[in-house]
Amino acid sequence: xxxxxxxxxxQIVNSFVLIALLRIFLYRPIxxxxxxxxxxxxxxxxxLHKARAEADSINMELRRKREDLDNRESEVMAKxxxxxxxxxxxxxxxxxxxxxxxxxxxxxxLEREKESVALNxxxxxxxxxxxxxxxxxxxxxGSDFEQLILSGFMQRIxxxxxxxxxxxxxxxxxxxxEHTDLQEQSLKQLLEELFPVQNERIFSTDSRLGLGIELIAxxxxxxxxxxxxxxxxxxxILTEINS
Amino acid sequence: xxxxxxxxxxxxxxxxKLNATIVYTWLVMVLLVGFSWFVTRKVTSSSVITDxxxxxxxxxxxxxxQIKDATNQQPxxxxxxxxxxxxxxxxxxxxxxVPGFKPPTGSLSTTTAFSLIVFFAVPYYGIKENGLxxxxxxxxxxxxxxxxxxxxxxxxxxxxxxxxxxxxxxSGTMMGAILLVIMPLFVPVIMQMLGLLIGVVQAYIFTVLAxxxxxxxxxxxx
Numbered sequence: 001x002x003x004x005x006x007x008x009x010x011q012i013v014n015s016f017v018l019i020a021l022l023r024i025f026l027y028r029p030i031x032x033x034x035x036x037x038x039x040x041x042x043x044x045x046x047x048l049h050k051a052r053a054e055a056d057s058i059n060m061e062l063r064r065k066r067e068d069l070d071n072r073e074s075e076v077m078a079k080x081x082x083x084x085x086x087x088x089x090x091x092x093x094x095x096x097x098x099x100x101x102x103x104x105x106x107x108x109x110l111e112r113e114k115e116s117v118a119l120n121x122x123x124x125x126x127x128x129x130x131x132x133x134x135x136x137x138x139x140x141x142g143s144d145f146e147q148l149i150l151s152g153f154m155q156r157i158x159x160x161x162x163x164x165x166x167x168x169x170x171x172x173x174x175x176x177x178e179h180t181d182l183q184e185q186s187l188k189q190l191l192e193e194l195f196p197v198q199n200e201r202i203f204s205t206d207s208r209l210g211l212g213i214e215l216i217a218x219x220x221x222x223x224x225x226x227x228x229x230x231x232x233x234x235x236x237i238l239t240e241i242n243s
Numbered sequence: 244x245x246x247x248x249x250x251x252x253x254x255x256x257x258x259x260k261l262n263a264t265i266v267y268t269w270l271v272m273v274l275l276v277g278f279s280w281f282v283t284r285k286v287t288s289s290s291v292i293t294d295x296x297x298x299x300x301x302x303x304x305x306x307x308x309q310i311k312d313a314t315n316q317q318p319x320x321x322x323x324x325x326x327x328x329x330x331x332x333x334x335x336x337x338x339x340x341v342p343g344f345k346p347p348t349g350s351l352s353t354t355t356a357f358s359l360i361v362f363f364a365v366p367y368y369g370i371k372e373n374g375l376x377x378x379x380x381x382x383x384x385x386x387x388x389x390x391x392x393x394x395x396x397x398x399x400x401x402x403x404x405x406x407x408x409x410x411x412x413x414s415g416t417m418m419g420a421i422l423l424v425i426m427p428l429f430v431p432v433i434m435q436m437l438g439l440l441i442g443v444v445q446a447y448i449f450t451v452l453a454x455x456x457x458x459x460x461x462x463x464x465x
Contacts, residue, residue: 003351003352003355004260004264004350006258007249007352008352008355008356008359009356010264010268011268011352012360014265015327015331015356015357015360018331021275021276021279022326022327023323025279025280026299027323027326029283029286030283030286030296030300031319032288033286033296034304037289037290
């Protein structure tokens with residue numbers, strides 16, 4: 001007989017004892033540990049979900065702030081661009097004004113330079129023309145050019161100043177060249193004829209007159225100067241150049 | 244040659260017979276309880292655990308999963324019974340590879356005892372879950388004429404459960420012993436390895452069938 005009822009009973013008892021012992025020493029602690037870990041993981045998972053939700057919320061907030069900042073950046077940049085354009089236009093206007101001022105100053109300086117050069121040139125031309133004319137006169141007639149000028153001027157005032165009343169005013173004679181005593185004597189004689197009133201006669205030399213002579217009597221003035229010919233010559237030359 | 248370890252008697256007094264089945268059952272019980280106590284005395288729920296605790300958690304977790312799959316119920320209430328049956332049968336069958344060890348599962352008395360436990364566990368859980376009246380009413384479902392067939396089904400199911408485990412374990416042990424006599428070198432080793440596999444499969448089958456029977460009782464009477 002394969003069945004032994006005593007053994008069967010014993011094995012049933014053994015089984016219940018083993019079930020009870022394993023329940024105490026195996027299932028309860030192991031299942032408890034697993035359950036505890038599961039709860040722990042669930043708590044951590046919940047905390048993680050919570051943290052993630054918070055992170056999402058913070059992320060949303062940051063994104064919104066970033067959008068605000070982007071908008072503000074755009075506004076500020078637009079203002080900066082507008083300000084920069086305005087400043088640039090101002091600077092350009094200022095620069096243009098400065099350049100215009102500088103150009104005018106430069107043109108004025110240039111004009112002054114030109115006038116200075118022209119003046120010097122004219123002086124030089126007068127000098128050269130005078131020297132050339134004096135040499136030509138000297139070569140052709142053997143006469144002194146300054147004497148010729150003086151003679152010519154005396155003939156002119158003899159024709160124009162006779163009978164002119166100059167009152168008690170002084171009579172001023174200025175020459176651009178050194179005149180001789182003889183020449184001064186001739187002039188004094190002519191002036192006594194023209195202005196019998198014993199006015200004071202002042203003879204002087206002024207190199208600024210160049211090759212010229214002038215007579216001032218009261219409010220009248222007579223003059224002759226080679227510069228007038230040079231100015232006329234200059235005027236004609238400029239006319240030719242401009243045309 | 245002994246067919247069953249029941250026939251190996253170490254001590255006898257009156258109707259009390261201390262045979263190999265009982266002795267080796269105690270040995271397995273001591274091993275299981277001792278190992279469980281050794282591991283679980285420092286059990287921890289932290290994420291860093293010992294290899295032994297990990298082994299037990301895998302075992303218990305696997306049992307819970309299998310019981311849940313088989314019963315479609317909360318597995319914790321069935322774990323002590325079904326888990327103990329599985330672990331005891333598994334360890335007994337695996338220890339059959341140890342020379343001189345007589346697996347208690349090779350005794351028809353042991354498998355009958357397990358089957359009787361399952362036999363009574365089915366109405367126990369059924370009554371506990373649904374009440375005595377509903378459980379008893381299930382025997383006359385779908386009609387009162389089905390009562391004898393239902394009773395025969397319950398008994399034959401228990402008988403089949405006991406004989407299946409006994410036959411498989413005993414046949415493995417017997418074949419190993421016979422082949423050891425005929426071809427003492429290689430074939431017994433292979434058969435022994437095959438026996439280990441069969442032992443594991445039988446433990447699984449017995450446990451799953453027990454779970455299915457209990458679950459069927461719950462479903463029918465629910």
